[in-house]
Amino acid sequence: MHMRPGTFVLFTLMLMLTAINIGANSPPTIRASGEWEYFGDYSVLTLDLRESYDSDGYISDIVIDWGDGTYLENEQLASHEYTLMESLLITVTIWDDDGYSSTQIMPIAGYTWRFEGTEIFVDANGLNENDFDFIWSWGDGSAESYGKLANHNFEPGHYRVFLEVIHRESGNKNGHHKNFNVEANKPPNLVYSISWENIMGDSIITVDMSNSYDVDGYIATHEIDWGDGEYLTDYSKAEHNYGGLYKSYLLSLFVVDEEGYYSTETIPIAGFKLVERGNYVELDAGNLPADRYSYTWDWGDGKFSEGRFASHTYSSGTYLMKLVVKDINSGLEGSRTHQFIINEEPNGDGAGANEPLDILDAQDDGVGDPTREGTFEGDSNANRNLENQTWISETALWAIIGILVTILCAVFFSNR
Ligand SMILES: [Ca+2]
Numbered sequence: 001m002h003m004r005p006g007t008f009v010l011f012t013l014m015l016m017l018t019a020i021n022i023g024a025n026s027p028p029t030i031r032a033s034g035e036w037e038y039f040g041d042y043s044v045l046t047l048d049l050r051e052s053y054d055s056d057g058y059i060s061d062i063v064i065d066w067g068d069g070t071y072l073e074n075e076q077l078a079s080h081e082y083t084l085m086e087s088l089l090i091t092v093t094i095w096d097d098d099g100y101s102s103t104q105i106m107p108i109a110g111y112t113w114r115f116e117g118t119e120i121f122v123d124a125n126g127l128n129e130n131d132f133d134f135i136w137s138w139g140d141g142s143a144e145s146y147g148k149l150a151n152h153n154f155e156p157g158h159y160r161v162f163l164e165v166i167h168r169e170s171g172n173k174n175g176h177h178k179n180f181n182v183e184a185n186k187p188p189n190l191v192y193s194i195s196w197e198n199i200m201g202d203s204i205i206t207v208d209m210s211n212s213y214d215v216d217g218y219i220a221t222h223e224i225d226w227g228d229g230e231y232l233t234d235y236s237k238a239e240h241n242y243g244g245l246y247k248s249y250l251l252s253l254f255v256v257d258e259e260g261y262y263s264t265e266t267i268p269i270a271g272f273k274l275v276e277r278g279n280y281v282e283l284d285a286g287n288l289p290a291d292r293y294s295y296t297w298d299w300g301d302g303k304f305s306e307g308r309f310a311s312h313t314y315s316s317g318t319y320l321m322k323l324v325v326k327d328i329n330s331g332l333e334g335s336r337t338h339q340f341i342i343n344e345e346p347n348g349d350g351a352g353a354n355e356p357l358d359i360l361d362a363q364d365d366g367v368g369d370p371t372r373e374g375t376f377e378g379d380s381n382a383n384r385n386l387e388n389q390t391w392i393s394e395t396a397l398w399a400i401i402g403i404l405v406t407i408l409c410a411v412f413f414s415n416r
């Protein structure tokens with residue numbers, strides 16, 4: 001085979017050039033800097049790659065992986081929004097004209113938080129604890145490192161919590177701070193509704209406190225004192241039978257948070273005993289403290305009476321009588337209605353309207369107390385810890401007194 005010398009020289013030169021080229025090409029150099037702007041619930045990072053270069057060629061391709069599933073190609077100056085609720089990794093890859101590439105990774109610090117009372121619980125999510133360090137500076141002089149999950153108890157005050165995430169291998173890092181106002185524990189908010197049903201002459205009340213909440217913790221217990229000696233704990237919704245409701249009661253509701261702070265409300269439950277003599281009625285609403293509760297009787301005929309005891313003389317007709325029992329201080333009230341149907345019954349003696357009227361029918365109309373809803377935002381009273389107050393029902397008190405008397409008697413007689 002004959003080869004012309006010129007062809008051989010060209011071929012050799014090409015081989016040499018290729019070899020020089022392979023041996024000499026440098027991958028591109030990445031120079032990145034970032035700037036943050038903060039906008040309340042999100043932040044914008046502007047990433048500047050314009051200082052990046054290729055020493056022996058030119059940059060042909062740029063890919064930015066923002067770490068949240070989105071990418072951007074061929075921008076040297078790029079902005080991206082972050083909520084900073086988790087730690088992320090930005091990966092920048094740059095290719096040169098020879099198809100060589102360089103990659104740089106940059107962590108982004110972010111975290112979620114929640115408070116239980118004055119204690120913060122933080123979670124940096126995302127990145128792997130084997131490759132990254134997480135350093136939490138609490139803003140009160142203390143700091144701890146290395147975990148994605150951390151918690152810290154504050155004194156009430158204002159704190160700047162700083163998280164720094166460091167990539168161990170490269171040393172690349174990013175920090176992010178959030179400001180917190182830490183306040184003393186807030187009492188829970190009592191939200192309740194009350195509904196009535198009258199079944200076979202019994203008054204059944206349903207109390208629902210399940211919408212109650214605690215802004216800085218959780219509700220640990222719900223308690224109900226029905227006011228008739230019955231007491232219930234650990235139910236947010238419950239039903240109770242007040243029977244014929246022959247007197248008024250005080251229904252007390254409690255919600256207690258995990259730190260023992262509580263909110264309470266006491267609602268009057270209106271009830272009465274009824275005595276009928278012809279068209280004359282006598283009522284007794286029971287013995288709630290007279291200085292704290294008012295009783296208003298709306299006879300349904302345009303007339304009103306006040307006080308625990310009341311009496312009224314009706315003329316013939318149908319009347320919806322309503323008793324309202326009101327807490328003078330709180331304004332909370334309970335009501336109960338009763339329908340009187342009073343007919344003039346001629347007895348044949350011709351005396352007509354001057355005859356006593358007979359009550360033909362006096363029945364509970366089942367209206368009862370309409371469903372009420374209330375919210376309680378807490379007052380100075382509610383800031384006290386439950387531990388400072390002994391809650392004891394009247395029945396329990398008498399039971400304890402009974403036991404004490406029995407013990408004293410036993411001691412007294414055994415010593416004789
Ligand atoms: Ca190059």
Ligand SMILES: [Ca+2]
Nearest residue numbers: 186214217257
């Ligand atoms: Ca609380």
